[in-house]
Amino acid sequence: MKEIIRAAFVIARRDFTAIIYSKAFIFFLLGPFFPVLVGFAAGNLGGQIAKEASQPIVGIALAKEEAGKILSARESLSKTLGDRYFARMVVVGDPAADQKAPQSYLAKKSDNLSVVVTGTLAKPVITGTANAIQRERADIELLAGYAQSGGTMTLPRSTPDIVVESANNDKTLRTVTAQGGQFLIFFLTILLAGMVLSNLVEEKSNKIIEILAASIPMESVFLGKLFAMLGMALLGISVWTTVGLVGFAAIGPDLPNFPMPAVGWPMFIGLCFTYFIMAYLMLGALFLGIGAMAATVREVQTISMPVTMAQLINFFFASYALTKTGEPIEQFAAIFPFSSPFAMIGRAALEPVLWHHAVAIIGQALFAILLLRLGVYLFKKNVMKSGSAGRAKDDGARRLFGFIKMPG
């Protein structure tokens, strides 16, 4: 065992050094920023377009005096309710002077009005589409009432009495935290497991693998690669976290306000980290087994796609199980090794029991070891063919699935 670990660290050190000095590592580090940047840009752009395209404008076509009153009421109430609470209001005409029908104001494209208010403050008439009327009606009635009162109507001030938790918070809101944890683990796992796979394939194409296999146990080779990628992941997470915190501090938005998980934040973060490692080790070991048998990048892509899709299904399955706490489906998700890390981080957010996690982590670690051993077994059984032995049956499918005895 000591030799396996020693040799694994020789591999891990080589791989880690090679990776962090490669261009690919820069892209790996930048990887998560692209969706964030794209999302941010798309959100801003979309918001701007939506704002400009559909910002409602209320046309006021009341008698001059009443129009002034309603505009004053809007200005006054906006101080309490916020400037964006009410739609923008513009005076579009005076019925006493121009005698126009409300529809003619709405028809004027340059004004872009959503509704037009005519009549009197006591009996306002709102002209517009059904949706627009539904949206603006209450506000217009409030402003008309306030305007009629001459500013004497006052809104009562409530006193806030804040509690940390409530029954609603316990279950429903913590689910948000659970989903956040699940997504984080899933995202990091998928990002890294693919890199383990391509690393091993590169090793095979370099033809180094035979030297490694002759020098140290294959368990060490696999383990070393997993360690190297894990090291890289931790480095990546440190960088992303630092950049994220600096970004938040610089830009100034509040940190997302996730409800407190049932096990508390420190334990939840620790479990997130542990389950990420477990999920990564299991998927990484699986990918290594596949990579060990695949000879070309094309074969790897062919086989890794369904595995990635399966992992996606796992993630959705565990997310679904969140809503079924204590039911058999949730228990199955917690026991099934590949969905277990996701389901268990969900539990950590929803339930305060800790011993479940100890059992799950041990089970996941054992399963990762089992997968690693299976990968080594398949590697020894199916690869390292040479000469006519290799050429005799050298098609990809047989190499990948050669361990399954096919009839005929």
Add this chain to the structure above:
Amino acid sequence: MYAIEAKGLVKQFDGFHAVDGVDLKIPEGSIFGILGPNGAGKTTMLRTLLGIIDPDAGTRSLLGSDRPITQSRNVGYLPEERGLYQSMRAVDTIAFMGALRGLSLKEGAKKGRALLEEAGLGYAAEHQIRQLSKGMAQTVQLMGTIVHDPKLIVLDEPFSGLDALNQAKLEKMIRAQAAKGVTVIFSTHVIAHAERLCERIAIIAKGKISFDGLVSEARDRLRPQVHLETETLDGPWRSALPLETKSEGHWWHFTLPETGVEPLLTALVEGKAGVKSLSIERPGLHDAFVAIAGEAVAAEMDDADVGEAK
């Protein structure tokens, strides 16, 4: 004491017997050649003996252990398919290969520099592998194979791809290692290399060992050939020549009789044959190989030899 012992070793891939019941004993301290054409099973046999792959049947023992990987620190292996990390520096490559076999990286780098200096490649120590020529890269890999001072060196087709100069350097290195008491095993399909270097050989074809022993024993399987030139073409001395003798003018070619050369000489002199020249040619390893492995296998070897043998 044997460096390697195998009994009834079998390895098959999808029903194809790459190694088919191999029995082999390789004594410690010898230079041992494994001869066979491409696809004979040499590489698979070596991989199985070294524990890279497990046999389907039979037993193997490497330096006294039936778990070859446990002897990793005492073994150096140069695979047929050369592979190195292209972005790694030459000295780091040697140190890394040493570290795989138990050396510390620091010690490996120190020894690596010394080996590179010795080979006249000291200037390339800091060069990346991708900056080296193919021959230089192979030399670096070879140094990585011996940097940890192994007791057993296994080289799979080591001469393949090397030019004449580098082949000679490699032969020198093999001899130097053997002089230190290291067991060197190499596979080749070029008989000339085995003939020059080996004390013992095994001949393998279609996964089976057809000969395992001293090179001299292989040669001794064939009787020496006699080439005789006489002044006269006929006389009583003719009865002393074996029945299967072939003649070309005044030349006579035949296999040395069991009785030896002296009775023949006596008959030639007394019969006044007028002996102008007489030579006894000991069969080469190629002839022995043809006799042992068969014409077809030898022809395959000859085809593969083109361009590789000196």
